[in-house]
Amino acid sequence: MQLNQSHRFAVAPMMDWTDRHCRAFHRTLSRRARLYTEMVTAPAVIHGDRRRLLGFSAQEHPVALQLGGSDPAALAEAARICADFGYDEINLNVGCPSDRVQGGNFGACLMREPDLVADCVAAMKASVAIPVTVKCRIGVDEQDPEQALDALADRVVAAGADALIVHARKAWLKGLSPRENRDVPPLDYGRARRLKERLPQVPIILNGGIASLAQGRAELGPLDGMMLGRAAYQDPEILLAVDPELFGAAPPHADAFAAVEAFEPYIAAHLEAGGRLADITRHMLGLFGGRRGSRLYRRRLATEAIRPGAGLAVLRAAVDEVKRRADAAAA
Incomplete structure (x- = not known):
């Protein structure tokens, strides 16, 4: 399935931040940016208050839901529920390093289990008609990023993943907090570019530490798009420049x-x-x-x-x- 050009720019999924009100506000600033929900676990989608967890306003499109989990059957059921709610994309979290996420055997620790991630992607792809994407790190702990990222990418692409969003730094699962994992491990944008050069047919979006549109454009090279997190949240006026600078369209509002x-x-x-x-x-x-x-x-x-x-x-x-x-x- 082809992804539309809104992947040129996206606002990252961020826990406690990118709720439905945040997304509605961001959509007021950019018509073209792709917006992502906070991560929701597959069991919560299946058993929880779906209207509260999944509800969103029509103006948010294009909007993607990020799922957390590692059970292919549960993820397939959750993905189907989310697709029925009208989301434009399902994204699998293979990047969060928190202890809670590790305890549930999902998030960044899945970088060590590319075959399981591929099974999850294949199950979700079989259950929905919308794109299924993966957001990952370049590796965890002592993994070699060259081998770890290639192994994950090859397997999930073979399983049908429509795009990869690469947070271009390792995650350290022991000894660093989630906040430190956003800053301490060094960024390696070149690793994401090398992945794109090896898999030119696969949409690959760059994430991690991008502070401005200008920096993102300078780092992209062959990559297909950029995803900003904290920079877009903490300085939302950045989003007013997204449509004219990245899509050649007028901004939704003058200022x-x-x-x-x-x-x-x-x-x-x-x-x-x-x-x-x-x-x-x-x-x-x-x-x-x-x-x-x-x-x-x-x-x-x-x-x-x-x-x-x-x-x-x-x-x-x-x-x-x-x-x-x-x-x-x-x-």
């Missing part, structure tokens, strides 16, 4: 101020349904970073949006802190 205004109906609907303002504004704290008034903007949202009954007036007042200073500077 961040217009994007926030366009996002207000979504926030209002959430509030009317009984939700809290902070459920959404916590994902907007990085907006306007580096501008005059941005500190006051963050402080106001952090302190006032959490109060019971906080509404759109809080967000508007916070944005006005920045806008007044921008207008004054332009005068």
Whole structure:
């Protein structure tokens, strides 16, 4: 199955961050970026509250769901459920190094079991008609990244994987926290490029430590796209440049101020349904970073949006802190 060009840029799946409100906000900033859910385990999908875990708004498309697990039958059932919900892609997590994930025998520890990962991919491919992709590391612990990544890639591609998203650093499963595993092991973008040169027909997307669109473009070489995580979350204005710079399309809004205004109906609907303002504004704290008034903007949202009954007036007042200073500077 051919993946569409939205894989040129994606926002990474991030636990506790890329929930449905975060994705709806990011979609306001880019029409073309591919968005990913937080990781959800296959048993949770099968036995849990599916509407809460899997629900999303139609505006999020293209949107992919990331699954965690290592049981082919369970992953196949979960993938079928997710496809029925309308997701555009199922992504298998072979990169998370947390102790909890290791205890469940999935995530990065599966780098040691390429045959099992291939069985999982084959089972999911047999159960759904949408793309099935794999997000992996270049190796774990003392593995040789040249051998480990090739072994995993060859097996999952043979099993039908539609793309590989390569977090271009090892994971250390003992002695480093998940946070340290995002920074301490050295990045090796060249390893991802060598994989693409060996498997030119396979879509391969680069992930890990990319801080800007310019850096991502400089590192891509033969690769098919880039995935940004923390950089896109902590400085979401990056996303306003995605459509014009990577897709040759107009941005959805002229600037961040217009994007926030366009996002207000979504926030209002959430509030009317009984939700809290902070459920959404916590994902907007990085907006306007580096501008005059941005500190006051963050402080106001952090302190006032959490109060019971906080509404759109809080967000508007916070944005006005920045806008007044921008207008004054332009005068």
